[in-house]
Amino acid sequence: MTLASKLPEYTLRRSARRRSIEIQVRPDSVRVLAPTRVLQSEINRLVAAKADWIIARQQALRLRRPQAPISSPLDQGSELLWLGERRLLEVEVNQPDTCVTVSPERIKLILSRRIRKAREKAISEQLLLWYREQAQHYFQTRVRFWGVHMRLTPSQVRVRSYRRKWGCCNSRGVVSFNWLLIMAPVHIIDYVIVHELSHLQHMNHSAAFWDCVAKFYPDYRGAKAWLDLQGGHLDWPPRLTSLTS
Numbered sequence: 001m002t003l004a005s006k007l008p009e010y011t012l013r014r015s016a017r018r019r020s021i022e023i024q025v026r027p028d029s030v031r032v033l034a035p036t037r038v039l040q041s042e043i044n045r046l047v048a049a050k051a052d053w054i055i056a057r058q059q060a061l062r063l064r065r066p067q068a069p070i071s072s073p074l075d076q077g078s079e080l081l082w083l084g085e086r087r088l089l090e091v092e093v094n095q096p097d098t099c100v101t102v103s104p105e106r107i108k109l110i111l112s113r114r115i116r117k118a119r120e121k122a123i124s125e126q127l128l129l130w131y132r133e134q135a136q137h138y139f140q141t142r143v144r145f146w147g148v149h150m151r152l153t154p155s156q157v158r159v160r161s162y163r164r165k166w167g168c169c170n171s172r173g174v175v176s177f178n179w180l181l182i183m184a185p186v187h188i189i190d191y192v193i194v195h196e197l198s199h200l201q202h203m204n205h206s207a208a209f210w211d212c213v214a215k216f217y218p219d220y221r222g223a224k225a226w227l228d229l230q231g232g233h234l235d236w237p238p239r240l241t242s243l244t245s
């Protein structure tokens with residue numbers, strides 16, 4: 001796909017003593033070590049050929065990297081992600097009941113006066129709770145839609161917290177999804193659903209499996225590349241930098 005077949009950015013270090021080209025992948029950078037006489041075009045060709053591997057490796061490294069300390073707590077004006085779009089957080093305290101509402105620009109959190117926790121903690125806990133409930137509801141509904149379309153029905157739909165995966169499917173027909181996906185664009189969520197439902201038929205990543213995915217989701221490579229490149233932004237507490245769809 002276009003995203004994955006692009007030449008990744010890298011820094012080049014040449015040395016007369018080197019005999020082969022080495023690609024060093026770090027979470028946010030790529031360094032290529034090459035012998036002095038190798039042509040630039042040859043290095044580019046090699047890096048381009050390894051693009052998928054480089055992206056996957058970076059994604060794995062980013063997930064493994066310990067969480068950076070939270071710079072500012074969630075509060076009035078914080079940016080949140082909701083189905084791939086940015087929303088501003090609005091907070092109202094000391095109300096009779098706790099509730100959350102979503103509008104095209106904001107997510108409004110109303111906190112009950114009965115919550116006795118520190119403001120920062122209350123906001124983050126209630127928002128997390130709400131996000132997870134929404135994810136649960138969204139996936140139930142959306143899996144039902146795709147299930148009818150694909151004629152594949154899971155025995156159960158679960159929404160979970162995973163560190164390193166977006167979804168999974170077990171041999172008992174249970175499909176599970178990472179709740180953080182509720183922050184991703186709808187078409188990316190659809191890809192993960194189609195992927196997991198396809199596992200109900202093929203419990204592997206064989207060519208037949210990808211044929212099944214492609215039948216219902218032709219641009220699955222684009223969605224995969226999006227998750228490789230942008231998936232790290234789907235995180236809690238939110239870390240917004242440069243999400244694109």
Ligand SMILES: [Zn+2]
Binds near residue numbers: 195199204205
């Ligand atoms: Zn899979």
